[in-house]
Amino acid sequence: MCIITELKAGDEKALKSLFDEYQHAVYYYVFDKTKSVYCSKEVVQLSFIKLWKYRHNLKENVDISYQLFRIVRTTMIDELRKIQSNYCIENLSHSQTQTEELEETISYNDTRKKLERLIGLMPPLRQRVFYLSRINNYSHKEIAQMLSISPKTVENHISLALKFIRPFFTLILLLSTI
Template identity: 30%
Template sequence: MAEYDRMNDLELVNLIKSGNKRAFAQIYDRYFGVLYLHAYRQLRDKDEAKDLLQDLFSYLWSHRESLSPSSNFSHYLYMSVRNRVLNILAHKYVEDKFLLSLSHTGSRAEAVTDHRARERQLAVIIEQEIQLLPPKMREVFELSRKANLSHKEIAVRLGLSEQSVRSHVKGALRLLRSRLGLWVYLCMIAGAIAGAN
């Protein structure tokens, strides 16, 4: 290897182009250390820096025939490392943004799923409380809130006076409010929460 030590980069590159492995080993030994430090300073990851250099030298060997000999081969190597570092950093940036968007999407999806689960639980609780109402009151209330019938329609269907229907609905709401709490009661009045279907 002594004769290769004395060769300049241009001479070594010309030999590499013709498939000379010893010339390639000389370039590798000459530049690996400084290029590794250059990559590591940017990436702050030893394994990533080593992988980058291994990929670069593998690429150089597999594309040796298309190498353009230059008096400034070291500049070519530094620029190759720089470009690869930039590609890695750009990929990480895109990946981080993608993962962040997934994380946010996941959080929103979990929040929606959690909200729907709680809404279903609440609907079940409301339905249980409705079933505990006195029979006639429950029947009137269900026709009012589930079938969306008017007081007049309920009165005709059940053979009751409209005043009686109104009293049953008010009584049901009063009982449900006392059992379920004001917030649930208001939601139910507003129609935001329907009974379990």
């Protein structure tokens, strides 16, 4: 009985025999084309699964190796397309993430520059108090000691700075979202 007839009859031993005979040839054929161990192993597995699944379509008058390698070739092409598609999707996703991060950085830097311009319009001592408090995170007590002023004066400068910045900054943020 020929191997194709045995396969069509559902003989798993025939499939195992075919696998043992051709697995290395299939692997090296795919590896020669792709230079990928992963792809080669995947195509070997998928090709024999397809051979078994579609065994009823095998032609008894056509050599089994020819039919097997037709399956291998189409499986390899499908696998390469799948890998390329996944690569493109990953790159697109990565590129989109990078673009979003860049937009956030640009927006942050733009907002920061606008804030610095507003701070620059305040009196020098108020600027220094504001920077020490809001940018460098010093406490009112620490700022008072550094600048030799009272904590109440520090509090007053922060309050006046915020009152000065808030209306302009709110307007800037509203305009940037339009």
